[in-house]
Amino acid sequence: MAKYDPTLSLIFQALSDPTRRDMLARLGGGAVAVSDLARPTGLRLPTILRHLAVLEEARLITTTKQGRTRMCHPVPATLTLAKSWLDERRLEWEARTDRLEAFLETLEDENDPEP
């Protein structure tokens, strides 16, 4: 298996920005035009376009042009890629829950809040 997946970096990086997450959340109804996506953000179009470029590079969306308006379509499969990584980690991590519990109890002991 690859040492690391550059795709995952692009995806998580794309998801790390609230504006971009917000736009993704508004793709639930299907395809949305660029300006419609931009409007509620209060940001300028060139800024939005660069956000969209990031989302497209991560393949979280694809876009198509119809006449003079560009439509943005969500790509659910890419979410699955991110989810898979998280699932793998969680499986590994929770196999050790017992050890973590022990650690948390250790924490309780030295539980002195700083000034």
Next chain:
Amino acid sequence: MAKYDPTLSLIFQALSDPTRRDMLARLGGGAVAVSDLARPTGLRLPTILRHLAVLEEARLITTTKQGRTRMCHPVPATLTLAKSWLDERRLEWEARTDRLEAFLETLEDENDPEP
């Protein structure tokens, strides 16, 4: 519900770096000391420490000091936060799969490669 969650930004941002993902992947066995975590990366300790600070701020790990060595513990609950957001999106998006299919067929039609 909140307009956006700053926590999610921290989490996804933390996950966007391959070095950090790599370190998280090596926490499967439970707690790991900082230098042990650092060794396979080939990076200097100060660099690693800042990566760990990012992971800790996102609450993907917690750390405790035992003598002069600092141990890093995974925090599975934080993964769940990220997963939840992804699940919400995927539900919304896939409710529109039919519409996406239609879109893809539209694509087939105007399928002329640009010069």
Next chain:
DNA sequence: GTGATAGTTACCCTTATGGCTAAGTATGAT
């Protein structure tokens, strides 16, 4: 063809990010 609409491109500016070295602190071993 004129004008509005919807993107697009080019460039600027400020801050954040990821890497480093050098020098400091704290703990464990002798």
Next chain:
DNA sequence: ATCATACTTAGCCATAAGGGTAACTATCAC
């Protein structure tokens, strides 16, 4: 007390990220 180990802190440097203007292109409606 001395020395090695394991971080820590402070600061430097280059690039990437996120915001903006201004000016340009391409449709669409008249």
